[in-house]
Amino acid sequence: MRKFILKLSLLIFIVGFLINLIWEFLHHYLYMCADWPFSQLMPLMLRVSAGDGLIILFFYFIGYLLNNNYKWIFNMKQRDYYFLILLGFFIAAFIEILNVKYLGRWSYNKYMPIIPWFNIGVTPVLQMMILPIIDFWIVKKILKK
Numbered sequence: 001m002r003k004f005i006l007k008l009s010l011l012i013f014i015v016g017f018l019i020n021l022i023w024e025f026l027h028h029y030l031y032m033c034a035d036w037p038f039s040q041l042m043p044l045m046l047r048v049s050a051g052d053g054l055i056i057l058f059f060y061f062i063g064y065l066l067n068n069n070y071k072w073i074f075n076m077k078q079r080d081y082y083f084l085i086l087l088g089f090f091i092a093a094f095i096e097i098l099n100v101k102y103l104g105r106w107s108y109n110k111y112m113p114i115i116p117w118f119n120i121g122v123t124p125v126l127q128m129m130i131l132p133i134i135d136f137w138i139v140k141k142i143l144k145k
Contacts, residue, residue, distance in 0.1 A: 005070050011142060012060050016135045017053035023131060024049055027123040030112035056132045059087060073136040074144075084136075085129045092128035096120035 024045045028034060033041060063072050063080060072080065097120055099105040108114070113122040 001070070008070070008139070008143070009057060009060070011139050012135060013053045013057050015138050015142075016056035016131070017049050019131055019135060019138070020052035020056075020127070021045060021049040023127050024052075027127075030108060030121065030123055032107045032109050034109060052127070052131070055091060055128065056135050059084060059132045060136070062087065074140055076136070081133060084132050088128035088130070088132055089125060092125040093118055093120060095128075096124055 028041065028045070033044065036044075060073065063083065064070050066083070067080070093115075097118065100107060100120060108121050114120065115122055115125060
């Protein structure tokens with residue numbers, strides 16, 4: 001069991017890292033770093049994608065605790081999808097509010113669509129609402145082979 005959980009966790013992180021790296025490159029044009037040279041942009045993209053992969057791994061372990069089943073992603077129920085979408089929204093909103101409004105770690109350019117009342121970007125919130133589900137689906141397909 002422990003060996004499987006370790007393998008599953010590593011795969012969730014790797015897939016999460018890779019799909020988030022793709023997402024980050026696709027939507028980085030909506031941030032003020034859009035005109036950075038590749039040599040400056042790549043380390044940032046690798047770092048934030050690794051962080052995103054860890055967040056998705058955190059989502060897996062929360063689901064594991066809630067379902068009391070380490071294989072819960074192989075038989076996800078409707079409530080699991082709702083849980084991931086809601087958790088993704090709140091975690092992303094918290095991260096964006098903290099880093100944009102309070103810490104000033106990043107900022108959006110004029111092309112970023114904004115969520116009213118929160119004044120945070122749409123794409124980073126959608127990222128954490130959608131990619132964990134895609135990550136778990138890919139991992140499930142890989143391990144079922």
